[in-house]
Amino acid sequence: MLSSQIKSNEIVFGSCNKDLLEEIIFYGIELGADFVEIFIENTDNSSVLAEEDFITSVSPSFGRGAGIRIFKEKKDGFVSTNDLTKHGLMRSVSQAIEMLDIVDNKKREVFNGLNNHRDYSLSKKKWINEVPSIHEISEKLLISTKSLKKNNKILTRKGSYSRNLQKVIIASSDGTYVSDIRLHQTVGLNVIACDAQYRSSGSRRFGSSGMPNEFRLWDHEKAANDVFESSMNMLYADYVDAGQMPVVLANKFGGVIFHEACGHLLETTQIERGTTPFENKLDEKIAHESVTAIDEGISEGSFGSLSVDDEGMEPEKSVLIKDGILKKFISDRAGELRTGHKRTGSGRRQNYSFAAASRMRNTYIAKGEHSKEDLINSISDGLYCKSMGGGSVGATGQFNFAVEEGYLIKNGKLTSPVKGATLIGEAKEVMPKISMCGNDLELAPGFCGSISGSVNVTVGQPHIKVDSITVGGR
Amino acid sequence: MNSREITTQISKAADFLNLKKWDYGASFSNDYSVQVDKGEAKQLKASQKQILTLRVWNESNLVGITTTSDISESGIIKALNQANIASDFGNENEKTEFSPLAKDPIEVKDSKKRNPVGIKKLLTLLREAEVKLIESHKSIKSVPYNGLSESFYERVYANSDGAFRSYTKSQAALYLYARAEEKNKKPRSSGSVKLGNGVEDLDIESCIKDASNKTISHLNYSSIKTDKYLICFSPEAFLTIINAFSSMFNARSILDGVSLSNKNSIGEKLSTEALNIYDDGLHEKNISSSPFDGEGTPTKKLCLINKGRIENFLHSESTARIFKTIPTGHAGLGSKVSVSPDWIVVEKSEKNSDLKTSLDHSTYEGEFVYIEELNAIHAGVRASQGSFSLPFDGWLYKNGKKISIEAATVAGDIKYLLKNIVNIESSQEVTTSGISPHIWVDELSITGDA
Numbered sequence: 018m019l020s021s022q023i024k025s026n027e028i029v030f031g032s033c034n035k036d037l038l039e040e041i042i043f044y045g046i047e048l049g050a051d052f053v054e055i056f057i058e059n060t061d062n063s064s065v066l067a068e069e070d071f072i073t074s075v076s077p078s079f080g081r082g083a084g085i086r087i088f089k090e091k092k093d094g095f096v097s098t099n100d101l102t103k104h105g106l107m108r109s110v111s112q113a114i115e116m117l118d119i120v121d122n123k124k125r126e127v128f129n130g131l132n133n134h135r136d137y138s139l140s141k142k143k144w145i146n147e148v149p150s151i152h153e154i155s156e157k158l159l160i161s162t163k164s165l166k167k168n169n170k171i172l173t174r175k176g177s178y179s180r181n182l183q184k185v186i187i188a189s190s191d192g193t194y195v196s197d198i199r200l201h202q203t204v205g206l207n208v209i210a211c212d213a214q215y216r217s218s219g220s221r222r223f224g225s226s227g228m229p230n231e232f233r234l235w236d237h238e239k240a241a242n243d244v245f246e247s248s249m250n251m252l253y254a255d256y257v258d259a260g261q262m263p264v265v266l267a268n269k270f271g272g273v274i275f276h277e278a279c280g281h282l283l284e285t286t287q288i289e290r291g292t293t294p295f296e297n298k299l300d301e302k303i304a305h306e307s308v309t310a311i312d313e314g315i316s317e318g319s320f321g322s323l324s325v326d327d328e329g330m331e332p333e334k335s336v337l338i339k340d341g342i343l344k345k346f347i348s349d350r351a352g353e354l355r356t357g358h359k360r361t362g363s364g365r366r367q368n369y370s371f372a373a374a375s376r377m378r379n380t381y382i383a384k385g386e387h388s389k390e391d392l393i394n395s396i397s398d399g400l401y402c403k404s405m406g407g408g409s410v411g412a413t414g415q416f417n418f419a420v421e422e423g424y425l426i427k428n429g430k431l432t433s434p435v436k437g438a439t440l441i442g443e444a445k446e447v448m449p450k451i452s453m454c455g456n457d458l459e460l461a462p463g464f465c466g467s468i469s470g471s472v473n474v475t476v477g478q479p480h481i482k483v484d485s486i487t488v489g490g491r
Numbered sequence: 492m493n494s495r496e497i498t499t500q501i502s503k504a505a506d507f508l509n510l511k512k513w514d515y516g517a518s519f520s521n522d523y524s525v526q527v528d529k530g531e532a533k534q535l536k537a538s539q540k541q542i543l544t545l546r547v548w549n550e551s552n553l554v555g556i557t558t559t560s561d562i563s564e565s566g567i568i569k570a571l572n573q574a575n576i577a578s579d580f581g582n583e584n585e586k587t588e589f590s591p592l593a594k595d596p597i598e599v600k601d602s603k604k605r606n607p608v609g610i611k612k613l614l615t616l617l618r619e620a621e622v623k624l625i626e627s628h629k630s631i632k633s634v635p636y637n638g639l640s641e642s643f644y645e646r647v648y649a650n651s652d653g654a655f656r657s658y659t660k661s662q663a664a665l666y667l668y669a670r671a672e673e674k675n676k677k678p679r680s681s682g683s684v685k686l687g688n689g690v691e692d693l694d695i696e697s698c699i700k701d702a703s704n705k706t707i708s709h710l711n712y713s714s715i716k717t718d719k720y721l722i723c724f725s726p727e728a729f730l731t732i733i734n735a736f737s738s739m740f741n742a743r744s745i746l747d748g749v750s751l752s753n754k755n756s757i758g759e760k761l762s763t764e765a766l767n768i769y770d771d772g773l774h775e776k777n778i779s780s781s782p783f784d785g786e787g788t789p790t791k792k793l794c795l796i797n798k799g800r801i802e803n804f805l806h807s808e809s810t811a812r813i814f815k816t817i818p819t820g821h822a823g824l825g826s827k828v829s830v831s832p833d834w835i836v837v838e839k840s841e842k843n844s845d846l847k848t849s850l851d852h853s854t855y856e857g858e859f860v861y862i863e864e865l866n867a868i869h870a871g872v873r874a875s876q877g878s879f880s881l882p883f884d885g886w887l888y889k890n891g892k893k894i895s896i897e898a899a900t901v902a903g904d905i906k907y908l909l910k911n912i913v914n915i916e917s918s919q920e921v922t923t924s925g926i927s928p929h930i931w932v933d934e935l936s937i938t939g940d941a
Contacts, residue, residue: 065580066827068747074826075580077573080560092531097538099560116535116610151580173748209748209875216876259717259902259938289528290635292670370538407870413670413680415898417867417882439871439880439900441938443677489880489900489938 028083028101030059030184037103038188039130045087045110046128046190049119052088053110053128054189054350056327057081057101058369064179065151067158075151082369087113091355095372131194137324138184141198145182147229148200154178157237158204164241165208170252171245172211178204178232183368185327193329201226201320201473203462206240210248217436219248220421224320224462226473231318247404247422250434257423257435257490263399264440264483265392265426269461272476273405275310276380276465278416278444283312283337283345284363284375285352286468294414294445295343303343304448307385310338312347314362314378320462321378321474323362328373332362337380341449349375367470374469381477385454392453392482394429400438400488401426408440415443417489439489447483455480494519494647494657497562501545504568505651510575512548514589514650516785516824517541517562524640525613527621529633535610543567544824546587547574553581556826577826585746587828590808590818593654593787598773600780605641605661605689613639613690617665620695624669627703630710634702636668636682641690648787648824656783663690667702671710677897679712681705681864681884684923686778705863708886712895715887715939721859721913722901722935723852726837726920726927728862728883733768733835734924735872735879736905740770740795740803742810743830749875751906752801754814759801762909765843768796770805772820772833776921780834785824790833793819798840805830835925839915850914850931858889860937862901877905899939908932 028034038055045053059081066074083106084097094113098105149157158176165174183199207220221244225231266274287293295303304310314323314332323332328350335345348356349364352375364373393401401424408418420438424431460477492500497517505513519541526533544558545567555578557570617639625631641663649655668682683701687693724732738744739752739761752759772790773780783789786808794802806814807822807830823829839846852861862885871881880902886893914931 071582071584072580073582073585075577076556076558076826077577078558079569079573080558082560092533092535094535094537096536097540099539099541099562112537113535116537117532118611151577155580218873218875256902259936261940289533291633292635370540372534372536407867409867409870411680411866411882413678415882417870417900419870419873419880437878437880437902439882439902439938441882441898441900487898487938487940489882489902491902491936 026103028057028186034186035131035134035194038194040103041106041110042188042190043128044107045114046126048110048114049125050087050089050114051126052190054086054328055106055187056084056369057186059184060368061145061182062180063151064177065154065158067155067162067176069174070159070163072155072159083109084369084372085109085113086372087117088354089117089119092117093351093372097370126190128190129192131188132192135195137195137197141200144198144200144229148180148202149232154232157232161206161237161241164238165206165245167245170210170212171208173209175207176205187327187329189329195325195329197325199226199323200229202232204232204235206244208244208248210252212252215252217248217251217254219244219251222462224473225318226320226322228318251422251436254434254436256437257400257488259490260488261485262488263396264486264488265396265399265401266478266481266483267403268455268457268479269459270405270463270476271402271481272381272461272478273408273463274416274418274440275382275478276377276474276476277408277410279448280312280377280380281410281467282414282444283347284377285346285348285356285358286374288346288356289352298343301343302341304338304341305451306341307454308338308341308448308451309336309383310381311335311383312337312377312380316379319379319460319475323378326362326364327366328364330360330362330364332378335361347375347377349373365469365472367472371469374467376467376469376472377465377474379460379475379477381458381460382454382479382481384456384458384479387453387455389455389457389480392455392480393426393431395453395482396426397428399426401431402440414445417441437490441487441489447486450484450486451481452484453482492562494645498649498655500564500567502651504571508568508571508575510547510571512651513546513571514648515543515545517543517647518644520642520644522640522642523607523610523613524638525610525617526638527614527617530618530622532614535614537610543570545570545574547571547578549575549578549581552586553578553583554587555579555581585809587809589650589652589654590786590788592789592818593648593650595789597656597782597789599658599782600773600775603688604659605691607641607643608690613641616690616695620665620667620699624667624699624703627699628671628707630671630673631669631703631706632672633670634667635670637666639665646781648783648785650787654787656787658782661689662778663687663693665693665695665698667698669702669706671706673710676710679706679709681709686923688778709884709895712897714897715899715937717938719934720937722932723859723861724930724932725861725863726929727922728865729837729927729930730835730922730925731865731868732905732908733837734832735868736874737832738874740801740805740832741830742804742806742814745804746810746813751877756801760799761796761801761906762799763845763912764798765840765846765915766796766799766912767794767838767840769794769836770832770834771836774834774836774926776926777834784820784822786818786822786828788818788820788822790820798842805832837925837927838919839917839928843915846914848914851916852929856891860896861886861888879903879905897940899937901935901937903935908935
């Protein structure tokens with residue numbers, strides 16, 4: 018008998034699970050659910066750490082689990098489990114039904130069975146054999162950390178790599194039945210430089226999705242030079258003076274500010290909470306007319322790209338802001354149900370233990386027409402933020418971002434490096450002050466932590482000029 | 492399978508694979524949580540989780556590791572095999588061993604393990620709390636961030652040398668973050684978190700009151716002039732700073748070159764003689780206490796700063812061996828074993844004559860900035876460089892009045908901060924991350940909008 022013909026009592030990856038999934042969904046509908054969704058996951062991950070000239074950590078991990086979500090009207094109950102047997106999954110459905118206190122099941126929804134299987138994994142099954150081996154990864158990481166040893170001021174050198182391979186099956190009572198394999202690889206380099214009482218650090222991270230060969234192609238020498246130069250430039254930097262000033266934010270990871278300060282406010286989860294100032298601003302001007310912002314999941318190889326989201330929908334390219342006018346919110350199934358904004362293929366979660374939520378994918382400000390020099394030349398006294406560190410946004414929309422590598426701008430020229438700068442503001446007030454966009458759009462990978470856990474994203478922008486912002490310093 | 496059966500299963504599988512030396516740490520949990528939105532259930536969540544981390548030593552005594560959520564027989568065999576393969580990449584320069592204390596007796600305090608109250612009860616309690624918080628003041632329009640949860644878990648450590656430790660525990664948490672809005676003013680938000688052994692131990696009323704008072708107290712705000720100010724840190728804010736720079740006491744960080752301290756820093760004067768800091772994971776107020784760490788070493792109270800001088804570092808098995816001391820019970824199981832503090836206790840030592848005791852946050856009439864809560868720690872702290880630049884919630888006290896600060900950051904250097912402590916108030920307060928009195932620091936930079 019072919020494996021696909023076996024009526025299994027347990028979810029088995031690589032086999033046809035349609036009958037079992039239908040049975041479980043039907044069970045939930047029979048008990049009175051309006052909607053049943055099953056997300057099943059199998060992971061195979063590895064990470065490697067090189068410190069100085071040695072491999073100091075190799076950490077493989079694997080796991081499996083299921084997340085079951087039941088909707089009743091606008092409420093939802095979510096149960097996660099490691100038990101993928103029929104018994105375990107049905108118990109989870111019962112638990113979710115019980116949590117929602119569903120007792121009146123007279124108005125029963127109709128479940129007509131699952132649609133034909135959309136299998137996005139067919140061309141991806143070979144990936145696991147194509148990714149670099151631990152030996153290969155270790156060798157390249159050690160070469161990379163060696164490249165960082167460019168003078169005796171470098172105190173520590175680190176290179177890290179991680180690979181996540183995730184197989185998913187998604188089935189729901191609207192007939193959705195899909196499978197996919199996702200591959201994410203990321204590599205980072207960082208150094209600490211030290212000379213007497215002076216200290217600085219430099220770091221860069223690179224990442225890709227769905228490209229098993231990408232690590233082999235990574236230009237470690239260029240990356241090492243970049244990290245080294247950054248740490249040397251900042252080693253003797255003075256602390257920046259605090260104040261209000263114009264700033265130019267570099268491209269690539271500079272886009273983290275738009276992601277954190279504005280992008281999150283355009284997720285329907287924020288409308289549900291009543292915490293976005295943009296809730297009733299569709300088709301209104303919320304940014305300077307030079308700003309067009311996009312969120313999409315389709316750029317090939319980008320860290321936030323997907324074949325299908327975690328609710329079984331193909332991702333779309335969403336123009337969030339067009340010439341300063343708000344055009345769209347980022348929405349998932351619950352967002353559509355509760356706010357009326359159509360799904361955008363943005364239902365994402367870290368893993369099976371989180372319910373999907375509206376989350377960004379590849380989010381960036383579109384390129385403009387200016388050169389980087391145009392932006393800098395337009396400022397007589399300000400700050401150039403070449404490399405951004407992390408940041409956060411408070412419950413009332415105020416953001417705070419550390420500048421990892423900054424330079425003063427005096428009379429249209431870059432001058433001395435400065436450290437300790439923090440950019441402080443509110444999206445609503447800062448967006449109209451982005452007055453110039455460069456022509457050098459680039460993306461950078463990152464991890465975004467929010468309601469449904471940590472997900473892979475890219476941020477991006479060309480160089481942009483903000484006319485005035487609060488810079489924290491000393 | 493229960494934890495004893497899993498240990499037996501691992502032992503059998505290891506024998507089958509001819510793996511002589513292994514250990515593992517595991518956790519098994521059942522969690523339930525609810526969120527509400529204006530009286531309606533928003534998301535109800537239950538999860539059953541199991542995580543197993545296995546380490547295997549090869550014939551060269553190099554260690555490899557694997558983590559899995561699959562604790563079936565085949566999952567355990569696969570994990571042992573993967574760990575064995577990973578051991579080929581084990582770190583020859585810093586070998587790991589079992590903790591010499593992994594079989595020592597552990598102090599298991601009365602865990603006050605509670606029974607689940609169930610989702611429906613959680614929902615009822617949270618709905619009531621949301622209503623009370625909104626009704627507490629006309630400007631409070633919503634409670635956008637809220638949650639009530641209960642967890643029941645078991646943690647286990649065992650090794651091939653016969654060590655076996657296990658403990659079970661329950662824990663509940665409530666958080667309420669209110670949002671207040673007034674015409675022609677920016678919305679303000681603040682909140683409170685409470686922990687307990689179980690839901691019945693949570694002080695829900697005080698969580699509502701704290702969240703309400705904090706939020707309302709920030710309604711009338713003003714920007715602050717960028718300058719240097721005398722600062723009073725709340726207990727919570729001071730503990731946040733100490734935890735953020737705990738790499739100063741962390742032997743792992745010292746060995747990795749990312750600490751401000753070095754191997755010879757024991758005895759170094761960091762602060763006024765009036766300052767004592769301990770790590771006390773077994774403190775009776777620590778709801779999350781664990782009687783052993785990831786390597787099975789018993790948790791214990793450790794003095795980190797004694798009369799202003801560094802007294803001890805936090806250690807794992809391998810860092811302790813390198814420093815020629817004993818593990819302190821602060822290890823986290825991993826391919827590279829991590830080290831971290833459990834529960835920080837800050838107190839005034841008996842050598843406190845140099846303190847300016849007139850500085851008391853409830854009576855002092857001069858100008859100062861009160862920092863209630865520090866934010867964005869992951870972004871604004873450079874632990875390896877000692878610097879910080881952090882947004883905060885707080886007030887400016889001036890001319891006998893206090894006014895909420897609209898938006899500002901405090902920036903400085905941790906060593907400067909510790910050296911410039913000018914008062915340590917007498918009364919300690921319990922927070923979710925430790926215990927501390929109010930701490931006064933002279934001259935830190937504040938950046939504001941004014």
